[in-house]
Amino acid sequence: xxxxxxHPSTLSVQEGDSAVIKCTYSDSASNYFPWYKQELGKGPQLxxxxxxxxxxxxxxxxxxxxxxxxxxxxxxxxxxxPEDSAVYFCAASKxxxxxxxxTFGTGTRLQVTL
Amino acid sequence: xxxxxxxxxxxxxxxxxxxxxxxxxxLNHDAMYWYRQDPGQGLRLIYYSQIxxxxxxxxxxxxxxxxxxxxESFPLTVTSAQKNPTAFYLCASSMTSGSVEQYFxxxxxxTVT
Numbered sequence: 001x002x003x004x005x006x007h008p009s010t011l012s013v014q015e016g017d018s019a020v021i022k023c024t025y026s027d028s029a030s031n032y033f034p035w036y037k038q039e040l041g042k043g044p045q046l047x048x049x050x051x052x053x054x055x056x057x058x059x060x061x062x063x064x065x066x067x068x069x070x071x072x073x074x075x076x077x078x079x080x081x082p083e084d085s086a087v088y089f090c091a092a093s094k095x096x097x098x099x100x101x102x103t104f105g106t107g108t109r110l111q112v113t114l
Numbered sequence: 115x116x117x118x119x120x121x122x123x124x125x126x127x128x129x130x131x132x133x134x135x136x137x138x139x140x141l142n143h144d145a146m147y148w149y150r151q152d153p154g155q156g157l158r159l160i161y162y163s164q165i166x167x168x169x170x171x172x173x174x175x176x177x178x179x180x181x182x183x184x185x186e187s188f189p190l191t192v193t194s195a196q197k198n199p200t201a202f203y204l205c206a207s208s209m210t211s212g213s214v215e216q217y218f219x220x221x222x223x224x225t226v227t
Contacts, residue, residue, distance in 0.1 A: 001173075004156075006156075032214060034215065034216070036218075041221075041223075042220055042221065043118075043120075043204055043218035043219050043220045043221045044157070044204070044218045045218070046215055046216070046217065046218075049215060089156060089157070093214075100145075100208060100214040100216065101159060101162065101172070102157075102159070102216060104156035104157045104158075105156055106154070106155055106156045107154070107155070107156055
């Protein structure tokens with residue numbers, strides 16, 4: 001089955017700096033890669049996703065890149081703010097037309113310091 | 115207020131008791147999912163259902179059971195056979211055609227002593 005590895009497990013940046021979180025996946029058939037943000041005691045919130053037919057997607061300060069050949073994808077957060085502090089999870093699935101079973105990475109705890 | 119609701123937020127049980135966690139969605143999504151989250155780990159799939167009266171085992175189904183009698187409801191029962199039931203349980207839903215994004219509920223923290 002699919003295996004997703006995520007690095008780093010913790011990341012501390014100063015406010016205003018950029019943060020990058022990287023994930024690799026094992027199943028070349030995976031075609032959907034979402035990123036979730038989870039605040040303490042809450043459910044994960046979908047913040048951005050990318051499908052295998054595109055290489056990059058941006059939404060304001062957040063961007064995701066995908067390298068299908070190398071089977072890795074990354075989350076980029078620019079101009080970080082204290083409210084960006086949370087745990088971020090990447091995931092991968094082959095979902096289309098059926099229930100999309102997501103395989104998650106182990107998470108990255110991002111801390112944005114003042 | 116639309117979305118996915120899970121109740122209760124905190125649940126305490128004695129070892130050996132079965133317990134049922136509630137999940138309801140009003141998004142008209144076809145598929146629903148249950149995940150388990152342990153401290154410092156990612157989410158692991160317990161069960162999922164694509165349509166009413168149908169469900170499939172995920173990666174860690176042992177000791178759990180589900181039902182899907184209504185489109186909007188997907189309750190999870192943690193049985194006494196689950197050896198380590200204390201965890202944070204998350205329910206999610208998605209469409210099964212077109213957009214396949216999964217949206218999560220707020221979770222239920224189950225503590226078994």
